[in-house]
Amino acid sequence: MKELTALQWAKEGYVLNPDAVGEERWTNCVHVKKAIYYSEHEVHEDKEAANAIIKAKQKEYNKASKERENKYKKAMAFRENMKTEWQWLQEGRIPNPNARWEYGETLNNTFNVCSYGSSYCYCNKDETYEASSSEELQMAIKEYNKKFI
Numbered sequence: 788m789k790e791l792t793a794l795q796w797a798k799e800g801y802v803l804n805p806d807a808v809g810e811e812r813w814t815n816c817v818h819v820k821k822a823i824y825y826s827e828h829e830v831h832e833d834k835e836a837a838n839a840i841i842k843a844k845q846k847e848y849n850k851a852s853k854e855r856e857n858k859y860k861k862a863m864a865f866r867e868n869m870k871t872e873w874q875w876l877q878e879g880r881i882p883n884p885n886a887r888w889e890y891g892e893t894l895n896n897t898f899n900v901c902s903y904g905s906s907y908c909y910c911n912k913d914e915t916y917e918a919s920s921s922e923e924l925q926m927a928i929k930e931y932n933k934k935f936i
Contacts, residue, residue: 790824794844797837801830866898868912872931875915881927886914 790810793803803809807829814820869889872882888910891903903909918924 788826790826792822792824794840796825796830797840797844800832800834800837802833802836802840804829804831862898865911866894866900869894869903869909870912871904871907871909875910875912876924876928876931879918879924880912880915881918881924882910882915886910 791799793809796802803825807825809823809825809829811821811823814822870878875882888908890905891907891909892905894903894909895901895905918927
């Protein structure tokens, strides 16, 4: 006897009967996810309704995919704007006194990369400002250097 999920039945041109109950089982031997499986006597053939179910699932999948892609793009844009205090000073930007600093190790774990030095702290461009004059920038560089002397 054939047992499939509702979506698998829809791909074969069948839809569930109104009184279908199904049986919840693991989808594979790894036991990560469960699904409800329906037997042959719990479905009936209706190609139009099955196609509607498949199209609705495709729309749902496409929407979720676009949301994941947008979230990824935002995260990467945020990541690209993370630099150390010295890097910001070299670009003529001064970190705000209340800037949020994050360790490279934390950022590496967050973005699943190894591009940040683990012992350095990084802040985002949004938490810096353009130096109003070269004197202000030079003072900020001197303050930075005092930390290491």
